[in-house]
Amino acid sequence: MDHVNRLKSEISKVMVGMDSEVELLTISLLFNGHILLESVPGTGKTMLAKSFANSINGVFSRIQFTPDVLPSDVTGIQFFNPKVQEFELRTGPIVANIVLADEINRATPRTQSSLLEVMEERQVTIDGITVKVNDPFMVIATQNPVEAQQGTFSLPVAQMDRFFMKLTMEYPSLESEKEILKQARGVGNGNKTIAVLSHDEIRELQDAVQNIIINDTVESYLLQIVRKTRQHPEIDLGVSPRGALALMKASQGQAFLEDREFVIPEDIKKMVPYVLGHRVILSTEASFTKTAETVLKEVVESVPVPVEMGFHS
Structure with missing residues (x-):
């Protein structure tokens, strides 16, 4: 975009x-x-x-x-x-x-x-x-x-x-760090950013992203992931309704960035680690050997991905 x-x-x-x-x-x-x-x-x-x-x-x-x-x-x-x-x-x-x-x-x-x-x-x-x-x-x-x-x-x-x-x-x-050293020597692209997005444009984008469609099938897939976090034996505290709402919004945002008018399961899977990782609390035993991201990956893999059937409607 x-x-x-x-x-x-x-x-x-x-x-x-x-x-x-x-x-x-x-x-x-x-x-x-x-x-x-x-x-x-x-x-x-x-x-x-x-x-x-x-x-x-x-x-x-x-x-x-x-x-x-x-x-x-x-x-x-x-x-x-x-x-x-x-x-x-x-x-x-x-x-x-x-x-x-x-x-x-x-x-x-x-x-x-x-x-x-x-x-x-x-x-x-x-x-x-x-x-x-x-x-x-x-x-x-x-x-x-x-x-x-x-x-x-x-x-x-x-x-x-x-x-x-x-x-x-x-x-x-390594390549990024080389570029950082170049910039420090004054060889890079510059050292100050300028405004490329106005507040009016941001408000327009915020309005537009609300129109991204998430159909019943994809919404059910999202909620199954959320509910599995509340049932998983290695998770003491699962994702709250606020977390489910955040995952929906983030998935809409991901679809919006990819210039798509609807959410697909891959958008949800991509956002899970960033949106849910800090919202779950592992059991004491699990926390010794696993991270929240590892357990969430297991959760996502345990939920069947819906077959594409009109995700845009």
Whole structure:
């Protein structure tokens, strides 16, 4: 699709080999979804978020979470201005288009919960005053898997369920890393992105993706996968109805990116690891030998794929 190709082309100026991540970010943007991004330090999470914000002409904001960050540091405060002798509202960094919540699991549970309202309701309440966030709006929260047990607070299940997708950024390929070194020496394509997608265009895309058809047969296939996660012996907590809804939307987004007017089973299978991986909790025994993605692959393989019979109707 032309819009996505423009985004990929623009972001590739500074982020090499990130086409897949850009596509998944775009799908999330189409549904105002939020991303949980897991990767070791130094793989370009901040640069990816900033480049994506620039490419959609969005306001970028970064919150570096530490245990001493307070909810008001995220949402904002009312402060007394002695010059005018009255209280004034100062909104926090959460009021932006693309918000990078860096190392979210370093924040205390109280501060983490301050994100819940804004992620779900797209508004913040500051001392009783409700403030709507900008449109489009996306939280990209990062976690460092290496330091999962060192001074961190695991995200509660309710918070995890509010993330539309979870992405894992791997180390770049050899060719990609060569290009990164070239860019650092000033040999590459450039080091700054420009806006290639307006907010009006984003709204048009968000409206258009709602028209992607998912027929009864494909919908039943999706729900069978979801229900199997609730019955699997190695899964203690299966996918919630919110997760099923997210999988449907992500599948519509995948079909939309492939310029198709209807969802096919392959769209669902492709989205399962990203949309459901962080929503299931394995049993204690299974967690020693398997990952959520491995078990989900078994779940998907156990559900018969419907034969193509008018997926577009």
